[in-house]
Amino acid sequence: MNIDLPAGVRTFSRAETYEIKQIIRKINNVFEQWAYEEIKLPFFEYLSVHSRGLDEEITGKSFKIVDRSSGEILTLRADFTAQIARYFSSLKKKELPKRYYYTGTIFRYSPPKGDNLWEKVQTGIELIGSNKVEADAEIIAVASQSLKRLGIENFQIDINNTQIFSFLKSYLNLSEEEHTEFMEFIRKREIYSLKEFVKRKGITGEIKKFITELPTYQGEISLIDRLSQEFKIKGLEEVFNQLRQIYSILKEYNLSDRILFDLGEPKEISYYTGIVFEIFIKDFSRPVGHGGRYDNLISKYNGDIPATGFAFDVLSIWEYMKKNRLIKEKNYKDFFIIDLTPTKKQAYKLGKDLRDRGYTVGRDIIDRKLEESIKFAFNNRYRKVIVIGLDSTEKSIYIYSTEKSFERKSIQEFLKEV
Numbered sequence: 001m002n003i004d005l006p007a008g009v010r011t012f013s014r015a016e017t018y019e020i021k022q023i024i025r026k027i028n029n030v031f032e033q034w035a036y037e038e039i040k041l042p043f044f045e046y047l048s049v050h051s052r053g054l055d056e057e058i059t060g061k062s063f064k065i066v067d068r069s070s071g072e073i074l075t076l077r078a079d080f081t082a083q084i085a086r087y088f089s090s091l092k093k094k095e096l097p098k099r100y101y102y103t104g105t106i107f108r109y110s111p112p113k114g115d116n117l118w119e120k121v122q123t124g125i126e127l128i129g130s131n132k133v134e135a136d137a138e139i140i141a142v143a144s145q146s147l148k149r150l151g152i153e154n155f156q157i158d159i160n161n162t163q164i165f166s167f168l169k170s171y172l173n174l175s176e177e178e179h180t181e182f183m184e185f186i187r188k189r190e191i192y193s194l195k196e197f198v199k200r201k202g203i204t205g206e207i208k209k210f211i212t213e214l215p216t217y218q219g220e221i222s223l224i225d226r227l228s229q230e231f232k233i234k235g236l237e238e239v240f241n242q243l244r245q246i247y248s249i250l251k252e253y254n255l256s257d258r259i260l261f262d263l264g265e266p267k268e269i270s271y272y273t274g275i276v277f278e279i280f281i282k283d284f285s286r287p288v289g290h291g292g293r294y295d296n297l298i299s300k301y302n303g304d305i306p307a308t309g310f311a312f313d314v315l316s317i318w319e320y321m322k323k324n325r326l327i328k329e330k331n332y333k334d335f336f337i338i339d340l341t342p343t344k345k346q347a348y349k350l351g352k353d354l355r356d357r358g359y360t361v362g363r364d365i366i367d368r369k370l371e372e373s374i375k376f377a378f379n380n381r382y383r384k385v386i387v388i389g390l391d392s393t394e395k396s397i398y399i400y401s402t403e404k405s406f407e408r409k410s411i412q413e414f415l416k417e418v
Helices: 014-033 047-053 056-061 080-090 133-149 163-171 176-187 191-201 205-216 221-230 236-252 314-323 345-356 370-379 411-417
Strands: 044-046 064-066 073-076 098-107 119-128 155-161 259-262 275-281 289-293 307-313 333-339 361-363 382-388 396-400 406-410
Touching (some): 014 119, 119 314, 133 155, 155 163, 163 205, 236 259, 236 275, 345 411, 396 411
Parallel strands (some): 155 259, 333 382
8 A cells, every 4th residue: 555645745743843833823923013914815726817917937837626516727826925916806895005914835846856845835924005115125024023033133135126127128129038038147147148148139338238247236235326326227217216215214124234135136926026035044045035016916806006025935944943953942732641540530620620721731541551651741742741540549649740750749739839
């Protein structure tokens, strides 16, 4: 009998699940402090609807099934932002701004090698209704505070503006084919190919210099100041102004030392229209979060409303924290009750009393030696073991703190202390 899992999925142990849950809980607490409200979204969407806001690459990686009732093609959720855009568009009353947060799994196919999983756990936020840079800055501030709440301090936020690339496409009058080729050169930071491209297109002057050096434009706010002085090109001025504005606001949030501008880094998701960013942690190989502005996405469903948001890759954060021993909380349960009497009545009553007080309580319901039950309890992360009926009276209990150390108390005395 084959009981293996597909190569692109995995099971997380009880301890791992608890650790991941605690990470999500702390992040979501920050979201709620910023007045974001949780929304639950379905696993399934109609492919024709869900893909309306996604590019062909993401749609091509989605998992598809047939709706048995209608025969239409469904897809497992491939992107939360597109889902929220669809949901928001369906609302009859659209009060703005809207602040949503979500937690769940997106499903995208990737070659099953190494840690490439088809299920990616995300938690993130969407701020709908504002076209101001202040909204983009808020998103980044929430992400930063979330990481700090987890005890992660050595992170960096790489910021760009996709309007650079839309401007260049229009300014150079590039066809879709040329634009795709151009963006591939940018993505791979192929300066030689860019030089050949502008030569082939007959591009000269300062715009030629800007394009060929674009992959090298990485740095602090001084880089943006220098570029805005060097390239007085109408269309780029607004791009530089937005980057300076967001830096100014993030400086008020005490985040200026976290910011790096990387103008030669386009984002893979096509619905971004303005400020975009990725979050990196020092000595970790991949980004743990990403986000940006998507002012045209909702219009693909219903309405023309600006929005911005971001998502954390929860499993990447968990892997980093585990590797660097930043996960302090253990999945401890409070009491494990072993009742050696025939009726077990005291165990039922004591368990109820403790649960009513908010404690987690498990009971031993397997016949075995007392020593084995006590060992089981501590192996399974119970803080204390309570044994009933170890002597002649049921009114006394033995409270074990370890497998060998215990104290004897009356039930009434014990309940007064807990």
